[in-house]
Amino acid sequence: MSSEIPIDGDPERDDDMLAAEYALHLLGPADRAAFEQRLAIEGALREMVARWTESFAAFAEDIPSVEAPPAVRARLVSAIAPTKRSTVGQRGLSLWRLIGGAGLAAALALALFVFLPLNSIDTLSPATYIANMQSDDSGFVLLAGYHPDEAALVVKRSAGDIPEGRVLELWLIAADAPAPVSLGTLPDQASVTLTLPEDLRDSVAGATLAITDEPPGGSPTGSPTGTVLAAGLLTDA
Amino acid sequence: MTTTIDIERWINATASGDRAAFLALYDATNAKLFGVCLRVLRDRAEAEEVLQDVFLKIWRNSGLYQANGFSPMTWLITVARNGAIDRLRARKSRGEMVDLVAELPDHGPTPEAAAIASSDNAQMQMCLGQLEPDRADAVRGAYLDGMSYQELAERYTVPLNTMRTWLRRSLLKLKECLTE
Structure with missing residues (x-):
């Protein structure tokens, strides 16, 4: 049995090995991001990790x-209390802060969003x-175009039904980024036309756009949690 | 006696906003998850903070549980372990030291928690037992102490590449054993 295992430097560093190293948090930052x-x-990869x-x-x-x-339980009871959970604003932000940096970053990214009026699409600079x-x-078909003069990203959905009780969330995975950004x-x-946050505008070339289905309000973790419904590389128009 | 089915039921009820089910889930599993946080972080105050974050994640993310294909206790343990490892890495990157012998619990699991934990993981334990002890320890160190290849190489005083080869071979052996 042991004779089947290669004896030199890098034994079978296949996807399954990568999945194990990923699950252990052994990959370096670049490998982990990739x-x-x-x-x-890739669903098969997610199965290996699972x-x-x-x-x-x-x-x-x-x-x-x-x-x-008991104090931990008491704090949780008050954190999930209905009156507090239904109030947005300050309370919502502190909840994000409890959940961690990634969640907070995602919440801020959302806050930066400005949806342009629909009728302005026709007047955009060329993509x-x-x-x-x-x-x-999934049956989803979408086309996205980036219009640099307005920093506008136009996303048109021509096919695909949003799963019941879910919302669509759009992600940008920059070529050198550690993780998808909501x-x-x-x-x-x-x-839908949206304005790309300033810090992402230089990352558009070579980035991947992806759509996942998420619980109402968007991914609670700051990372994609639902099914990837569609994904595509941003290439020269 | 709490069963896997109870836990799964509570997770699913939590997903639909059932606070009583969430608290029942907390009462049944907090000791196991707090144990995991304490084991990884070896610091009581930090472990409490992480445990609270972990349960808030569970409250918010319970709807995703079905999608990820884990057994319920694995999902809960993984959320706790990953939360604790992230905190540990943040601490390491700030260069803080911690007293490694402090804060370790000295008593065994409650009967209820033991019943939950003794799930279908016997095979993994058996396969780990087939590895040389220090190789099994290295895999365990990566999982429970968030050790990088570099840190493992220092612990076992072997070159970095040797450490990588060791660990990958151990993982391959584990895989062979687990799929037998």
Whole structure:
């Protein structure tokens, strides 16, 4: 059995090995980012990660359980209380802060969003980059165009039904980015124009756009959590 | 006695905003997840903060549980482990040291938590047992201590590339054993 294992430097560093290293957090930042880009669109890869994660969770079996102090429960009870949860604004922001940096960043990215009036599309400068986003599985077909003079991204959906109780969220995966960045949730309409945040405008070339379905309000984690419904590379128009 | 089915039911009810189910889930699993946070972070105050974040994530993300294909306890443990590892990495990147012997719990699992934990992971334990002890420890160190290849190489005083080869071979052996 051991004779089947290569004895030189880099034994079978195939996708499954990468998935194991990813689940253990052993990949360096560049490899991790590249893997996550693939993970966003490759279901088989997600299955491999799930399988390894399941196996590694066995390590937790030996860990003794320790009852958490009652204060944690009390704080959770107040965090999920209905009156507080339904108020947006200050309360919403502090909840994001509790959830962590990525969530906060995503919340801020959403806040930066300005939806341009629909009737201004016709007056946009020519698009310099376009992306055909589609998927055979989901039936979604979208076309996105980036208009640099207005920093406007126009997303047109020609096919695809939004799953019941979900919303569409748009992601930009820059060529050198560590992770997808949320461009916000998309209203349920055939054409949406949004203004790209300033810090992302130089990342458009070679970036991938992807659409996932997420719970109402968008991904709670700041990273894609739902199914990738369509994805496409932004290429020269 | 809490079962996997109970946990799955609570997660699904939490997804539809059922606070009582969420708190039942908390009561049944907080000790296991707090144990995981404490084991990774070895700092009680930080582990409490991370545990709270972890349960807020569970509250918000429970609707995604069905989609990811994990068993319910694995999902909860993974959310806790990843939250704790992220915190540990943030601490390491700030260059803070921590007293490694402090804060380790000295008593065993509650009977209820033990029942939850003794799921279908016996095979993994058996396969780990087939690795040489220090190789199994290296995989465990990556999972529970968030150790990088560099840190593992230092711990076992081997060159970085040797460490990579070691660990990948161990993972390959694990895979062979697990798929037998």
